[in-house]
Amino acid sequence: ELEALEHEGREYILQLDKAAGLRKNRANLAEWNYTANITKENEEKWIQLRLEISKQDKLAWEETKMYKWQGFQDNSLKRMFKKYSELGVAALPDDKYKQLMRSVSGMEANYATSKICSFKNETKCDLALEPDITEIFAKSLDPEELKHTWVEWHKAAGAKARSNFTQYVQLYNEAAKLNDYKDVADWWQADYEVPNFEEQLAKLWDDVKPLYQQLHAYVRKRLRDKYGDHVVSAKGPIPAHLLGNMWAQTWNNIESFTRPYPDKKELDITQAMKDQKYTPLKMFQMSDEFFRSLNLTAMPEKFWKNSIIEKPTDREIVCHASAWDFYDGEDFRIKQCTTVDYEYFQTTHHEMGHVQYFLQYKDQPVIFRDGANPGFHEAVGDTIALSVSSPKHLRSIGLINGDAEDEQTEINQLYKMGIDKIVFLPFAYTLDLFRYGVFRGSTPPEDYNCHFWRLREALQGVEPPVNRTEEDFDAAAKYHVSANVEYARYYVSFIIQFQFHRALCNIAGEYVPEDVTRKLVDCDIYRSVAAGNALANMLKMGSSKPWPDAMEALTGQRAMRADGLLEYFRPLYDWLLAENQRTGEHIGWQPSNIQYC
Ligand SMILES: C=C(C[SeH])C(=O)N1CCC[C@H]1C(=O)O
Numbered sequence: 001e002l003e004a005l006e007h008e009g010r011e012y013i014l015q016l017d018k019a020a021g022l023r024k025n026r027a028n029l030a031e032w033n034y035t036a037n038i039t040k041e042n043e044e045k046w047i048q049l050r051l052e053i054s055k056q057d058k059l060a061w062e063e064t065k066m067y068k069w070q071g072f073q074d075n076s077l078k079r080m081f082k083k084y085s086e087l088g089v090a091a092l093p094d095d096k097y098k099q100l101m102r103s104v105s106g107m108e109a110n111y112a113t114s115k116i117c118s119f120k121n122e123t124k125c126d127l128a129l130e131p132d133i134t135e136i137f138a139k140s141l142d143p144e145e146l147k148h149t150w151v152e153w154h155k156a157a158g159a160k161a162r163s164n165f166t167q168y169v170q171l172y173n174e175a176a177k178l179n180d181y182k183d184v185a186d187w188w189q190a191d192y193e194v195p196n197f198e199e200q201l202a203k204l205w206d207d208v209k210p211l212y213q214q215l216h217a218y219v220r221k222r223l224r225d226k227y228g229d230h231v232v233s234a235k236g237p238i239p240a241h242l243l244g245n246m247w248a249q250t251w252n253n254i255e256s257f258t259r260p261y262p263d264k265k266e267l268d269i270t271q272a273m274k275d276q277k278y279t280p281l282k283m284f285q286m287s288d289e290f291f292r293s294l295n296l297t298a299m300p301e302k303f304w305k306n307s308i309i310e311k312p313t314d315r316e317i318v319c320h321a322s323a324w325d326f327y328d329g330e331d332f333r334i335k336q337c338t339t340v341d342y343e344y345f346q347t348t349h350h351e352m353g354h355v356q357y358f359l360q361y362k363d364q365p366v367i368f369r370d371g372a373n374p375g376f377h378e379a380v381g382d383t384i385a386l387s388v389s390s391p392k393h394l395r396s397i398g399l400i401n402g403d404a405e406d407e408q409t410e411i412n413q414l415y416k417m418g419i420d421k422i423v424f425l426p427f428a429y430t431l432d433l434f435r436y437g438v439f440r441g442s443t444p445p446e447d448y449n450c451h452f453w454r455l456r457e458a459l460q461g462v463e464p465p466v467n468r469t470e471e472d473f474d475a476a477a478k479y480h481v482s483a484n485v486e487y488a489r490y491y492v493s494f495i496i497q498f499q500f501h502r503a504l505c506n507i508a509g510e511y512v513p514e515d516v517t518r519k520l521v522d523c524d525i526y527r528s529v530a531a532g533n534a535l536a537n538m539l540k541m542g543s544s545k546p547w548p549d550a551m552e553a554l555t556g557q558r559a560m561r562a563d564g565l566l567e568y569f570r571p572l573y574d575w576l577l578a579e580n581q582r583t584g585e586h587i588g589w590q591p592s593n594i595q596y597c
């Protein structure tokens with residue numbers, strides 16, 4: 001009797017899964033059409049379609065609830081039923097669902113189309129985030145120009161989003177409660193399927209904080225050397241606009257004048273790419289070739305036909321890089337406004353990593369075509385990029401020339417990786433600690449900006465370039481806050497990618513603990529079919545099993561741990577300890593003198 005019920009359940013869920021795949025295909029095509037051509041008409045079409053689809057989702061959900069699936073034997077079947085038993089935002093009544101959609105697409109459109117005036121020419125007011133403002137932050141060494149650009153962007157993309165954001169929080173929390181969650185923070189954390197996710201994030205930060213503080217102290221000193229102590233204090237937080245990035249989330253753009261051994265050969269990959277006439281297409285083809293060298297899947301023909309890899313000149317689009325699965329097993333795309341530089345070379349591998357994951361799990365049921373947890377999806381491309389950014393690989397593709405590794409060059413290399421990977425962690429941690437407080441109500445709208453900067457000062461040791469008030473809303477000046485994209489996924493990714501990298505380097509024979517000729521920092525898994533097969537086996541699982549099973553399949557570990565990252569950066573940590581002692585640099589930071597609460 002039970003077998004018959006389970007058999008009927010399986011028939012039901014598999015046809016439901018097929019129908020769900022068609023709905024996701026239609027919804028994603030409508031979202032692509034809107035974000036690839038931002039017009040009121042395309043926004044309306046996308047909203048109307050999601051409303052229509054939500055009705056079909058609701059009917060399916062009502063029927064799914066009728067099944068007594070908890071007693072089934074087949075764990076995979078139970079997992080499918082469990083996932084299909086959560087309706088999502090479609091649980092909201094139509095008018096509230098529409099309001100929620102409009103508040104998010106309003107914020108995202110504002111972010112994507114915001115323009116500011118140039119510091120050098122105040123009549124030139126068509127500067128967009130990409131490529132104009134990004135280029136100013138990459139190149140300008142004028143604190144006043146950087147301050148102006150920072151303030152104008154945070155006014156246009158941040159403050160302007162405050163009312164939409166406040167409404168979005170209210171409605172999204174209502175949807176969370178309709179799905180039996182306390183609030184959106186609870187809902188977001190449920191995706192990680194562990195009871196103590198927030199404690200795990202805090203533990204990881206405890207593990208990495210000493211390394212971050214040493215790196216922060218060293219960079220503050222080098223910035224003080226550059227700009228003077230009236231711009232950068234000896235013991236305070238670092239002014240956020242001097243770190244080469246609008247959000248101070250990675251500091252690669254200040255590498256050239258802050259690296260430990262300045263007289264060693266330049267590692268300027270961007271210049272080499274420009275000298276060698278790299279194009280966006282060539283960057284994509286090189287990334288595709290790396291994945292193929294691992295015996296992973298080539299990008300399919302539709303990918304090359306349908307992707308948007310350069311900013312169009314005839315319309316407004318969402319430039320923030322994204323990868324798209326249309327759930328039909330053959331249509332996969334990337335949309336990004338590529339510029340020929342090191343940063344976008346990394347981003348291209350990051351996005352190709354998402355598509356490789358889509359390709360590896362495309363034969364799973366639709367409901368399992370997802371990352372083992374959201375951090376896994378963000379870690380695939382970055383893990384590959386860890387090999388690509390090794391001096392060995394960059395030499396093999398001719399982007400750097402000259403001598404093999406010596407001690408000082410290795411420290412420079414670890415420093416370059418550290419101002420990308422280590423400094424990102426407190427930024428990522430801050431972004432969702434802030435939003436957890438917002439969704440839980442411990443951060444009310446009147447405290448949004450004050451609490452945001454309190455966290456940024458406490459964890460990142462940065463301060464805004466000018467005083468802030470609650471007229472501002474600086475959090476929304478970051479894409480993921482304006483676009484309703486959860487961010488703890490990146491914090492998780494920047495930890496587990498080093499666990500993945502170490503495991504793959506082991507399998508490729510590129511890394512042998514204690515063997516100085518097989519160091520982790522030199523590892524390049526290029527052309528290792530063994531490593532590629534091990535990675536593919538994990539990616540094929542999608543979200544069909546709890547993520548510790550996927551993690552164990554590749555690394556033998558069942559938990560997120562900072563030990564991979566700490567092992568990778570060990571030589572840099574030792575060097576920073578000695579260097580900060582030598583210069584007597586203050587470790588950590590005293591309270592900021594900038595007013596923001
Ligand atoms: C490249 C993407 C698209 Se999923 C991205 O948003 N990333 C990649 C790393 C961190 C984060 C960011 O830019 O803030």
Ligand SMILES: [Zn+2]
Binds near residue numbers: 351354378
């Ligand atoms: Zn990503």
